[in-house]
Amino acid sequence: MARLRSAVVPEGHSIHRLAARHAELFAGDKVHAASPQGRFAEGAARLSGTVLESTEAYGKHLLHHYAGELTLHVHLGLYGKVTDGDGAPPEPVGQIRLRLASDRHWLDLRGPTACELLDPPEVRALRERLGPDPLRADADPARAYARIVRSSTALAALLLDQSVVAGTGLIFVTEALFRAGLPPTLPGRQLTAAAWRDLWVDLVELMTLAVAHGRIDTVRPAHLPEATGRAPRVDRHGGEVYVYRRPGQPCHVCGTEVRRGTLAGRNLYWCPTCQR
Ligand SMILES: [Zn+2]
Numbered sequence: 086m087a088r089l090r091s092a093v094v095p096e097g098h099s100i101h102r103l104a105a106r107h108a109e110l111f112a113g114d115k116v117h118a119a120s121p122q123g124r125f126a127e128g129a130a131r132l133s134g135t136v137l138e139s140t141e142a143y144g145k146h147l148l149h150h151y152a153g154e155l156t157l158h159v160h161l162g163l164y165g166k167v168t169d170g171d172g173a174p175p176e177p178v179g180q181i182r183l184r185l186a187s188d189r190h191w192l193d194l195r196g197p198t199a200c201e202l203l204d205p206p207e208v209r210a211l212r213e214r215l216g217p218d219p220l221r222a223d224a225d226p227a228r229a230y231a232r233i234v235r236s237s238t239a240l241a242a243l244l245l246d247q248s249v250v251a252g253t254g255l256i257f258v259t260e261a262l263f264r265a266g267l268p269p270t271l272p273g274r275q276l277t278a279a280a281w282r283d284l285w286v287d288l289v290e291l292m293t294l295a296v297a298h299g300r301i302d303t304v305r306p307a308h309l310p311e312a313t314g315r316a317p318r319v320d321r322h323g324g325e326v327y328v329y330r331r332p333g334q335p336c337h338v339c340g341t342e343v344r345r346g347t348l349a350g351r352n353l354y355w356c357p358t359c360q361r
Contacts, residue, residue: 094163097144097252098295101220103167104142105296107149110169110190111137117186121177128202129183132157144218144251146199146211156208157183162198169193215251219288220296226285233273233281240276241269242349253288256329257295259354260303261287263327268360269346269353300324308337328354 118132136152149157159165174184174191183194194200203211216232217224232249233240243249244258253261262269265284267276276284295301304325310317315337318325327337332345332354341358 094145094254095161096254096257096292096295096301097142097218097220098292098301099299100142100145100147100161100252101296102299103147104140106169107137107147107192108140110192111185111187112139113137114187114189119184119186121181121184125182125200128157128200131155131202132185142218142252143212143221144215144247145254146215146251148203148208154205156203156205158199158201158203158208158211159183159194159197160199162196165197166195167192168195215247216249218251219285219292220252226281229285230276230278230281233276234278236273238273239269239348240267240271240273241353243273245349245351250288252292255351256301256303256326257288257291259329260301260326261291263356263360264291264303264305266360269348269355298324301326303327303329304337313337328356330354 113136115134115136116132117134118129120126120129132151132155135155137149138152139150141148141150145160147159147161149159151157161167169190169192171190174186174193177184177193180195181193182197182200185192216229217226219226229250233243236243241258241262244253244261245255259269261284264287265280267280267284291301291303300323302324304327306312308327309325320330328343331343334343335341336343336356336359339356339358341356344355344357346353346355
């Protein structure tokens with residue numbers, strides 16, 4: 086049960102890292118595709134022998150674009166996992182939905198929520214149902230603000246809604262709201278345009294750092310253990326955070342106990358003093 090409880094949908098930065106990694110491994114190469122488990126046998130047969138032209142991430146969705154306008158769409162969901170390696174692939178172990186291999190590298194995909202082939206109109210439809218992704222150069226934050234400012238829903242819930250902003254999960258949302266000094270329950274329509282601009286810029290910065298480091302760090306230098314002498318965070322996710330999963334512990338800025346509440350079935354964490 087502990088494993089189930091601690092499962093977390095990967096946030097957008099890890100999908101952007103996968104997209105970059107997969108381009109590094111296969112872009113420009115013909116790939117051999119198979120579905121050792123069988124559930125993607127037909128799709129793998131269509132993919133096999135085609136050239137991977139490019140990859141991209143859109144929020145938490147991973148796209149491989151193959152020659153012939155064929156796109157592989159993967160959403161890892163809660164349990165999806167990708168592994169890769171050099172040389173010849175190992176003997177298949179477990180439920181491998183998709184295995185890709187070139188002469189030099191291999192990749193295994195297990196347990197995704199989505200693994201499917203899309204044609205160009207379906208790729209467009211997927212993009213259209215997602216909000217702007219702070220990690221994409223083509224993102225238009227005004228689109229998200231138009232949704233937020235029309236809504237009385239709590240800001241945290243809006244930012245977790247992938248049709249409002251794509252790629253942000255609980256850690257980025259919780260931490261960005263702390264850094265902005267905004268309560269997670271603030272109704273969307275009370276967010277000013279200036280506050281949204283700052284929040285967006287901060288999300289871009291935090292998520293870009295996370296892509297570079299492969300983990301989420303949100304604590305400003307002045308509040309790090311090295312600066313304040315406090316003990317570093319102990320958590321298998323690594324990284325220093327202000328409030329995420331720190332209920333009952335003192336706020337790194339003001340010392341107030343970090344609170345936990347629930348919103349639409351998800352845990353929320355905030356400092357009642359810093360986020361009034
Ligand atoms: Zn505080």
